[in-house]
Amino acid sequence: MKRELLDQLLADRAAQRTVVVATHLASGDQRLIHPGDDDPLAAEAALAIQSDKPRTAETADGDVFLNVFNPPLRMIIVGAVHIAQALAPMAAMTGYDVTIVDPRQAWATPERFPDIRILDAWPDEALAELQPDHRTAIVTLTHDPKLDDPALQAALSSDAFYIGSLGSRGTHAKRIQRLETAGFDESRHSRIHGPVGLNIGAKSPAEIAVSIMGQVTAALRGVAA
Amino acid sequence: MSTETRDILQSAADWQAAGRKVALATVVSTWGSAPRPAGSQLAIAENGDFVGSVSGGCVEGAVVAEALEIMRSGTPKQLDFGVSNDEAWEVGLACGGKISVFVERLE
Numbered sequence: 001m002k003r004e005l006l007d008q009l010l011a012d013r014a015a016q017r018t019v020v021v022a023t024h025l026a027s028g029d030q031r032l033i034h035p036g037d038d039d040p041l042a043a044e045a046a047l048a049i050q051s052d053k054p055r056t057a058e059t060a061d062g063d064v065f066l067n068v069f070n071p072p073l074r075m076i077i078v079g080a081v082h083i084a085q086a087l088a089p090m091a092a093m094t095g096y097d098v099t100i101v102d103p104r105q106a107w108a109t110p111e112r113f114p115d116i117r118i119l120d121a122w123p124d125e126a127l128a129e130l131q132p133d134h135r136t137a138i139v140t141l142t143h144d145p146k147l148d149d150p151a152l153q154a155a156l157s158s159d160a161f162y163i164g165s166l167g168s169r170g171t172h173a174k175r176i177q178r179l180e181t182a183g184f185d186e187s188r189h190s191r192i193h194g195p196v197g198l199n200i201g202a203k204s205p206a207e208i209a210v211s212i213m214g215q216v217t218a219a220l221r222g223v224a225a
Numbered sequence: 226m227s228t229e230t231r232d233i234l235q236s237a238a239d240w241q242a243a244g245r246k247v248a249l250a251t252v253v254s255t256w257g258s259a260p261r262p263a264g265s266q267l268a269i270a271e272n273g274d275f276v277g278s279v280s281g282g283c284v285e286g287a288v289v290a291e292a293l294e295i296m297r298s299g300t301p302k303q304l305d306f307g308v309s310n311d312e313a314w315e316v317g318l319a320c321g322g323k324i325s326v327f328v329e330r331l332e
Binding site: 002056 | 332
């Protein structure tokens with residue numbers, strides 16, 4: 001590996017950019033492939049990125065090993081509510097770097113969320129700061145349009161791989177109407193999972209957290225659920 | 226990417242910045258119950274220091290020995306380890322898996 005390539009790899013990593021190191025195994029020749037690059041192995045690299053697993057591409061010149069360097073998985077939870085108290089540690093255990101966003105300081109306290117990062121900011125400001133990417137899941141749990149709507153609008157303008165919003169069918173239908181009024185047509189708002197979570201008959205906050213975590217996992221792994 | 230991978234590549238960069246020769250080993254394929262998945266890395270310095278792992282301890286010694294040679298020659302190499310590959314290597318994987326490891330010099 002050339003030093004310049006390693007330095008670029010370290011810089012990509014520090015900036016939380018996804019990158020694939022392509023190595024021609026017979027010669028050791030290497031290059032970096034970023035998402036969107038015009039590269040003969042772009043499609044193979046995209047598969048590796050999606051599955052977060054390295055793969056070997058067979059080419060006319062021989063095997064090329066594609067090693068994936070994805071930024072860490074993140075989950076942004078809007079609403080420091082009861083379900084968040086179950087979902088945050090569950091997501092952390094599943095390998096996500098979790099941030100809770102809630103401007104209501106009585107809710108977002110370290111006592112309620114030990115060891116979880118808390119941002120007491122408005123959701124649109126918080127999302128502008130956190131810059132969700134294709135390795136980020138965003139879940140809104142407040143039911144309050146003042147908090148959920150700006151979060152969803154910011155989420156829909158990002159590459160987040162999962163967007164979920166808590167609320168009954170009726171609540172969700174009204175939410176969709178407001179988003180359409182704000183200029184988000186169906187091709188955009190259909191990304192939102194609402195009512196949030198897999199249909200497993202969840203009742204308690206922890207059970208609802210399980211149903212959300214299951215749906216997030218399915219989205220990450222590219223399985224319909 | 227795991228925190229571990231982070232430290233491995235940073236160590237490789239730091240060692241080289243300190244004037245040491247460095248090699249990188251990467252698991253490129255596995256069969257059966259190999260202990261570390263493809264993509265796992267090991268960084269090796271010329272005095273034999275290493276960080277990371279490619280097998281959980283079974284073949285690191287052999288990889289380090291080969292890496293020291295590759296630091297001198299500069300020619301990258303693909304090494305195959307496994308219990309069924311008895312003519313080429315004396316070290317095998319106790320777990321019964323096979324792995325292929327790509328070793329290169331940091332230029």
